[in-house]
Amino acid sequence: METILLRQEGETVDGRELKGVAMRARLRAATEELIAEVGVNAASAAAIAQKCGVSRGAMLHHYPTRDELIIDTAAHFWRRARDIVATLADDMSAGRTDVATFVDRLYEDVFRANALVTMLDLMVSGRDTRVGEAVNEILTDLFRSYEDLGVKAFDVSGVPPERIHVVITLIVSTLRGLRIQDNIHRDEARVRDVLTMLVDAVHVILDRERAAAPAATPAPRARSARRRS
Template sequence: MTTPATARVPQEERTRAMRQRLMDATVELLVERGFGGTTTTLVSERAGVSRGAQLHHFPTKNDLVVAAVSHLTAIRGSDLEAAVARLPQGEGRTEAVVQMLGEHFASPVFTAALELWVAARTDPSLHEAVGPLEQHVGRETHRLTVELLGADESVPGVRELVQATLDLVRGLGLANTLGDDARRRRRILNQWARTLDAALDPREKP
């Protein structure tokens, strides 16, 4: 005999799986069509979820997008973790770190986040959801960059160099949304890595 508890578990799993498909579809459409072109109808079609089921969980586009913000934040975090695991040690480490950050900020997940930033500028409810999460992502990315570069932020100017690195890769990521900018990005970041090595190497200090 099936008890209510055992019957409820599969339903909960199905609901989680459906929400996951909706979140994935929302992120994909933000990349492909932008915020303006992402509609609840397209999301439900892409996710293979009935319109009624989607509206039950997310009655409006903003409900759906706000939920996708947390999902997108988690994807960005896991993508960075995977990229960090592939970084080499020793010589060439700084260049590898900087190039990795450049690739991350030129990735589709950054494009989706960028669409949300722009939309949140004039949408109070979306801004309320996006703002705190972006601040968290910014702090964590800064912390991670300091760790990967072995930077000592107690040294004057080092914190600013780390922040300049992140501002640079974000700017290059923005440029990449208008066309493949990979070759120019690699050249710029290669030069910036040399600048960082010279600035962060304690042997260069008097």
């Protein structure tokens, strides 16, 4: 008999539900790892089940098709990545972190995840398929959220939001390219050099944008209620 656990006051959760949640998490992790290792075409349902250490029947119980598993894996990555970036944006806007930490954590916590290579592979090789369309939509939403959260992160810089969007595009594009290169040939020293140069470039760009921003128009002086004699 499955154990009934208290979730919150007035709510319960069945032990089977907890096992299901844990199993789906294992299957998503196995999917991320396998596609990053062998590519999406070789990541069959049977291969994913073997990677996870479960029977194919057990996998199909939670995900009736491989496409559903892959799409859920992509959606879970989007939620996880967005939460990480939202936290970084909060820390930046509150002055708890700096540009170097923002870039480093963004790369380590989001772009170095197996899921990013998995998502890019799915978007390219799965083009014009249900999976490819779903992943493309998920990544489009993710990169749009980077821009929105980037404005919050860099709002203290005094740079207009439309220019911050360009800065965020530079950061995200560089980190994405670096992750792909690192996947082809891992070179930690080069990664650190690129991240350092990227941070330096962002500082230079922010300084230039602040200098180019039009000065605020001073508020007009209030007219005296009494005329001078």
